Amino acid sequence: MSEFIRRLKFAGVGRLFAGTTLTAILLAGAPAQATDGYFATGYGAQSKGLAGAGLAYPKDSLALATNPAAATTLGNRWDVGVDIFTPKRSAAFRGTGLDRSFDGDGQPIAFIPEAGWVRQVGDRLAVGLVAYGNGGMITDYKSNPFARYGATGQAGVELQQLFVSPTIAYRFAEGQSIGLAANIAGQTFRARGLGPFAAFSQSPTNFTDKGVDTAWGYGVRAGYLGRLTDRLSLGAFWQSKTSFDAFRKYRGLFAEGGDFDAPSTYGAGVAFKATPRLDLVAEWRRIELSKVKSVGTPLAALFAGRPFGASDGPGFGWRDVDVVKLGANYWVNDAWQVRAGYDHAGNPIPASQTLLNIIAPAVVTDQFALGATWSGPSGLEVSGYAQYSPKKTVRGSGSIPAMLGGGEADISMSQAVVGVSLGWKY
Numbered sequence: 001m002s003e004f005i006r007r008l009k010f011a012g013v014g015r016l017f018a019g020t021t022l023t024a025i026l027l028a029g030a031p032a033q034a035t036d037g038y039f040a041t042g043y044g045a046q047s048k049g050l051a052g053a054g055l056a057y058p059k060d061s062l063a064l065a066t067n068p069a070a071a072t073t074l075g076n077r078w079d080v081g082v083d084i085f086t087p088k089r090s091a092a093f094r095g096t097g098l099d100r101s102f103d104g105d106g107q108p109i110a111f112i113p114e115a116g117w118v119r120q121v122g123d124r125l126a127v128g129l130v131a132y133g134n135g136g137m138i139t140d141y142k143s144n145p146f147a148r149y150g151a152t153g154q155a156g157v158e159l160q161q162l163f164v165s166p167t168i169a170y171r172f173a174e175g176q177s178i179g180l181a182a183n184i185a186g187q188t189f190r191a192r193g194l195g196p197f198a199a200f201s202q203s204p205t206n207f208t209d210k211g212v213d214t215a216w217g218y219g220v221r222a223g224y225l226g227r228l229t230d231r232l233s234l235g236a237f238w239q240s241k242t243s244f245d246a247f248r249k250y251r252g253l254f255a256e257g258g259d260f261d262a263p264s265t266y267g268a269g270v271a272f273k274a275t276p277r278l279d280l281v282a283e284w285r286r287i288e289l290s291k292v293k294s295v296g297t298p299l300a301a302l303f304a305g306r307p308f309g310a311s312d313g314p315g316f317g318w319r320d321v322d323v324v325k326l327g328a329n330y331w332v333n334d335a336w337q338v339r340a341g342y343d344h345a346g347n348p349i350p351a352s353q354t355l356l357n358i359i360a361p362a363v364v365t366d367q368f369a370l371g372a373t374w375s376g377p378s379g380l381e382v383s384g385y386a387q388y389s390p391k392k393t394v395r396g397s398g399s400i401p402a403m404l405g406g407g408e409a410d411i412s413m414s415q416a417v418v419g420v421s422l423g424w425k426y
Helices: 002-009 013-026 061-065 068-073 145-149 195-200
Strands: 077-094 101-103 110-121 125-138 156-173 176-192 213-227 232-239 265-273 278-287 321-331 336-345 366-375 380-394 408-425
Touching (some): 061 068, 061 077, 061 110, 061 156, 068 125, 068 156, 068 213, 077 145, 077 380, 145 195
Antiparallel strands (some): 077 408, 110 125, 125 156, 156 176, 176 213, 265 278, 278 321, 321 336, 366 380, 380 408
16 A cells, blocks of 8 residues: 555656646536636635635645645645536526526536645745636526527536646745745636527627637736734735636627636635634635626626627626635544535625526525545545535516516526545655
8 A cells, every 4th residue: 555655646746737637628518616606615625625715724735726825834745636516507587478497407417626736845935736627607408598589499608717827835934925826727618599699799690609619818826824823824815817818709799809807806814723623714705706897797788889799798797796714624533634614605696687697697605515534644635525505596676678578587506516535745
């Protein structure tokens, strides 16, 4: 067993990341969605067992995906994990004369991989690399909700974002570190069954049913991690907007000729050692969804004479969200840890914007998590977690314009996810 572990440790980080990144790209068409808007709640199985908390409490190398300063505290290690994601999405019409509900779960299960690596370089410097799915919006309506307006075939969208982040961190004083990461990102998108809305686009032939399109982007992330006392730590991060190339096949759908950037986000958190075995964590984050035009501009822009695809054209009408995370990690003994967490995120979709968001009903606001880790004497760690978000419904109010017959559109979502990871300390 020890020889097996030794070979795994030194098999090569390059092959680990090449394989994980390739797997993520191959899975780009798989359904995925997330609780914090369309962002993942967290990265790494141990953080996800705390409902994504970990800015001030890094547990594995995936912590670099939120706070790059964590690299100086993790020693030498690498981690690889996979999530199994099962969302439930639906929509319904009220007061239209053709009231009916629709199931958006034509693709009910996703497998989402991630991997991380970190290494100490001298006493003060550390480097790392993480590859992870940032989030997504996937729906697949076998029965098209927009058929009443003349749509044909199935309806839905598929948006997937993959981030690869090389990281460097520096300990500038005892217990005080800063870090910087470059976000190298790719995303894919596909839309189907939205034909009736193409008439309101500046490029109707580049609105829907154009197959999968790919765009590449970049951004940065900075972080701080500091030990304030022997029992209290503080973490903070800021991530810039990730600027992507435009989706040329869908330049008639998204504002600014097909532009779909990932929004900026920032936050802070604390970790407190309540007892020698019990650690408590709390944090707050803000995601600036409204500052990405394709995401934040409301449908009302259309009625002000601005067509889909224009520089100031309509989008999904999402608002910024604040996220609060609470968690507890308990050391049962030297080998076992157990943990639990709670995440509350604001609902990004106003009641007036539910019609277009039938294809992206990311409205869940509460998530509950449990997790555990076993640590072996050779440096091997095995972690698992489960998360559940109860069903949330947003009832439309003024959501269907009179030109489309009036009435209301309601959207609903719930989700469950389980995951496992392997980590090696060397």
